[in-house]
Amino acid sequence: MKITTLLLAGAATLAFASAALAQDKTLAIVVKGLDNPFFEQVNLGCQKWNAENKGSEYKCLYTGPASSADEAGQIQVVDDLLTRPDVAAIAISPSNAPLMARLLRDRAPKIPVMTIDADLGADDAALRKTYLGTDNYLMGVKFAEHLKALKPDGGTVCLQLGNVAADNINQRAAGTRDTLGGEKGIERLAGQGGWTEIAGCPVFTNDQADLANQQMADTFTANPDLTAFMLIGGWAQFAPQAYVQVTDQVMDKLKSKTLAIVAGDTLPPQMEALKAGRSHVQVGQRPFEMGYRAPSVMIDLIDGKPVDPIIYTGLDECTQDNADSCIGG
Incomplete structure (x- = not known):
């Protein structure tokens, strides 16, 4: 035993x-x-x-x-x-x-x-x-290059960011601003390169899709002559039904390219949005x-x-x- x-x-x-x-x-x-x-x-x-x-x-x-x-x-x-x-x-x-x-x-x-x-x-x-x-800075550069091709004369823009202290998102924003403005170290676009960030922007989503869509809707309502809205990340598009409702209110502008939407990421719902004309450019990560x-x-x-x-x-x-x-x- x-x-x-x-x-x-x-x-x-x-x-x-x-x-x-x-x-x-x-x-x-x-x-x-x-x-x-x-x-x-x-x-x-x-x-x-x-x-x-x-x-x-x-x-x-x-x-x-x-x-x-x-x-x-x-x-x-x-x-x-x-x-x-x-x-x-x-x-x-x-x-x-x-x-x-x-x-x-x-x-x-x-x-x-x-x-x-x-x-x-x-x-x-x-x-x-x-x-x-x-390469998040390069991603921001690509956002800006595509926007400049769509809007060579510049205009007004709102950047939608994520968490305030997220280094990857801040790097994208830096690449975007530097490329649109034509100089390094721009903290906020105020006419450089013909681009100006509107009052109230950037907006911060805290990575929440519902908040991102509400911010877009509010921005479109308050700024009917906005030239461009840039989703530095894909947050709003991660809730496809809400994103459809938000972009419905500006579809005529999107079709005529009076308003340009450039967004980050290329997940399947985002590509469907692109094909449906609800954005003009998607710069995707892997x-x-x-x-x-x-x-x-x-x-x-x-x-x-x-x-x-x-x-x-x-x-x-x-x-x-x-x-x-x-x-x-």
């Missing part, structure tokens, strides 16, 4: 040790919010990696706060992951870059930490091993690729392999003329 008990105890200990060992291989991707369909594409990439690497000792975990507006919730998710022995590396899309940097500085993680989709500020870049995602590549990059970091400090995933530039063929990788 004693021998049997010892054998069972030993087997249980080995099983526990094996389970603990198996748990030491989680590759976590932390997004801004699980309510954002853009990040669901990141999840699909993560799950594809899992499906193709079933025999691997690593597993991709997709997580984040329930709401994209919950900056403190994202900080808590990352903080909790840093206490888990099974987490081997983390890829983060920080909602509030300075707040996330403070956490990483205070915690000084022993595991590799990278950013995905959104980066930390330039002064905090040393806190992460690499950034995988969009979130699926981000989620699919992130686990492999994290494994390289764990193994000490050389990884570039910045890995860009490319952009897709879609117009009403090339909407059927513009999506790349």
Whole structure:
């Protein structure tokens, strides 16, 4: 009986040790919010990696706060992951870059930490091993180039942004303003390059689709002569029915191009909006690729392999003329 008990105890200990060992291989991707369909594409990439690497000792975990507006919730998710022995590396899309940097500085993680989709500020870049995602400044440049082609004489514009402290969105806004204005470091367009930002703009959505659509509706009502509205991210279009209702009120202007809409991202509902004439340009990121590549990059970091400090995933530039063929990788 004693021998049997010892054998069972030993087997249980080995099983526990094996389970603990198996748990030491989680590759976590932390997004801004699980309510954002853009990040669901990141999840699909993560799950594809899992499906193709079933025999691997690593597993991709997709997580984040329930709401994209919950900056403190994202900080808590990352903080909790840093206490888990099974987490081997983390890829983060920080909602509030300075707040996330403070956490990483205070915690000084022993595991590799990278950013995905959104980066930390330039002064905090040393806190992460690499950034995988969009060249956000270039994305803003592309917004502006397409708008200038639509409206070469300039005009009035409203920029719709996300969270105030989201570095990726702020970089896009900077690229947009610099390119429209024709000079670097423009904080607000006030006639540079023929473009002026209207009173009350930019507006900040806090990554909420309902708020984004309300802001668009209010802006169109208050500014009937507006030249352009720029969705620096795709928030309003992530609620397709509401976006249809909002753009219905300006469809004549959109058809005549009296009013131009340039927007970020190229998810299926957004491409349908483009084809229906409810926007003129969609500059798309590649979130699926981000989620699919992130686990492999994290494994390289764990193994000490050389990884570039910045890995860009490319952009897709879609117009009403090339909407059927513009999506790349």
